Amino acid sequence: MKAVAVFPGSQEVKLVQREPPRPANPDDVLLRVLDVGLCGTDKEICSFEYGSPPEGEDHLVIGHEALAEVVDVGPAVERLRRGDLVVPTVRRPCRSPDCLACRSGHQDYCYSGLFTERGIKEAHGYITEYVVDREKYMVPVPPGLRDLAVLTEPLTIAEKAMGQVFWLMQHRPPWLGPETPADQRGRGLSAVVLGIGPVGLLGAMTLAAAGFRTYVYSRELPPSPRTDLVSAIGATYISSQIRDFPDLVAETGNIDLIYEAVGHSHFALQALRVLGQNGIYILTGVPGLQAFIQADPASLMRDMVLKNQILLGTVNAGPEAFAAALADLERFAQRWPPATATIIAGRYPPEQATDLIFGRPAGIKSVISFPQPS
Ligand code: BGC
Ligand code: ZN
Numbered sequence: 001m002k003a004v005a006v007f008p009g010s011q012e013v014k015l016v017q018r019e020p021p022r023p024a025n026p027d028d029v030l031l032r033v034l035d036v037g038l039c040g041t042d043k044e045i046c047s048f049e050y051g052s053p054p055e056g057e058d059h060l061v062i063g064h065e066a067l068a069e070v071v072d073v074g075p076a077v078e079r080l081r082r083g084d085l086v087v088p089t090v091r092r093p094c095r096s097p098d099c100l101a102c103r104s105g106h107q108d109y110c111y112s113g114l115f116t117e118r119g120i121k122e123a124h125g126y127i128t129e130y131v132v133d134r135e136k137y138m139v140p141v142p143p144g145l146r147d148l149a150v151l152t153e154p155l156t157i158a159e160k161a162m163g164q165v166f167w168l169m170q171h172r173p174p175w176l177g178p179e180t181p182a183d184q185r186g187r188g189l190s191a192v193v194l195g196i197g198p199v200g201l202l203g204a205m206t207l208a209a210a211g212f213r214t215y216v217y218s219r220e221l222p223p224s225p226r227t228d229l230v231s232a233i234g235a236t237y238i239s240s241q242i243r244d245f246p247d248l249v250a251e252t253g254n255i256d257l258i259y260e261a262v263g264h265s266h267f268a269l270q271a272l273r274v275l276g277q278n279g280i281y282i283l284t285g286v287p288g289l290q291a292f293i294q295a296d297p298a299s300l301m302r303d304m305v306l307k308n309q310i311l312l313g314t315v316n317a318g319p320e321a322f323a324a325a326l327a328d329l330e331r332f333a334q335r336w337p338p339a340t341a342t343i344i345a346g347r348y349p350p351e352q353a354t355d356l357i358f359g360r361p362a363g364i365k366s367v368i369s370f371p372q373p374s
Contacts, residue, residue, distance in 0.1 A: 003128035026076035035150035037065030063127030064119035065153040085141040108316040139322040155325035156317035158206040186212030189256040200261035232339035
């Protein structure tokens with residue numbers, strides 16, 4: 001069967017033939033891969049800056065944003081049946097007996113750092129025809145979400161963050177009531193998303209759907225399919241080439257929340273300076289090596305303390321965030337049908353994966369799809 005793999009030793013990325021995987025545990029499911037989304041992490045892995053093959057192997061099958069169909073189930077599988085659609089989670093627990101996080105099913109908070117991530121770190125990914133995985137790491141997908149569910153994994157980044165933010169907002173200003181309806185939690189508050197890639201746009205949709213007055217701030221000059229999407233969800237796009245940070249605040253007023261999705265240290269720090277009173281700043285970007293920048297930590301600390309600010313980094317996600325992402329995808333599709341449909345720029349065969357990973361995306365999210373047997 002076909003797979004797209006990266007070979008760090010010989011510095012190659014190529015389409016390879018591999019043996020189809022065989023189930024080994026009674027709770028294994030055999031999956032036929034339908035769609036796999038590509039993202040910046042894949043680009044870093046294919047540039048040999050990130051990621052690593054499974055122990056003892058010379059290559060890593062890439063791809064972590066997957067949607068698959070169950071084609072066979074082991075005798076101990078309880079929830080899934082042949083024909084079901086699933087989104088696999090990405091991270092698998094470490095083996096350390098002392099890791100409180102992994103031992104309680106929260107491997108996205110792994111202490112030891114010895115976790116694996118499918119398609120990223122020491123475990124093969126999903127740009128391949130068939131995969132085997134344990135049932136417990138599969139999130140069932142309603143059949144109506146067949147066309148959108150490949151966006152689940154990148155959306156979990158926002159869902160995991162917002163789950164924590166809404167909990168915090170119940171315990172500090174604006175003292176949100178726990179019964180507040182999902183679409184009113186951000187009412188009267190301003191949120192600024194930094195970056196207009198898929199993570200930024202999905203974050204903006206999550207914030208707009210929660211009722212925040214949402215702004216997306218990035219370099220790109222409008223119009224583009226991305227800035228059109230921002231307008232279509234009722235958010236406001238502001239280009240950093242036209243307005244600097246002080247101008248931005250003049251428009252937004254007190255910035256209650258910043259959702260960073262760029263991974264650029266200078267831009268991220270400049271934004272921290274304009275975070276408002278009681279503001280929460282979420283970091284999701286994973287910067288590679290970047291030029292050193294000058295900063296004024298004393299004034300940053302002073303501001304953070306005197307304004308009760310929170311800086312929250314977040315990576316990967318657990319099953320609740322996947323379930324929340326599926327529920328939100330359904331909501332987005334109902335509320336903004338044409339905009340939601342434009343997120344997936346196109347579906348392409350695995351032979352085109354390398355070009356797509358390195359090329360400038362034509363639209364928002366490129367997806368690798370495997371032809372279905374008729
Ligand atoms: C993935 C996460 C992963 C992170 C770091 C992201 O692209 O969506 O699942 O934890 O990269 O490896
Ligand atoms: Zn990704």
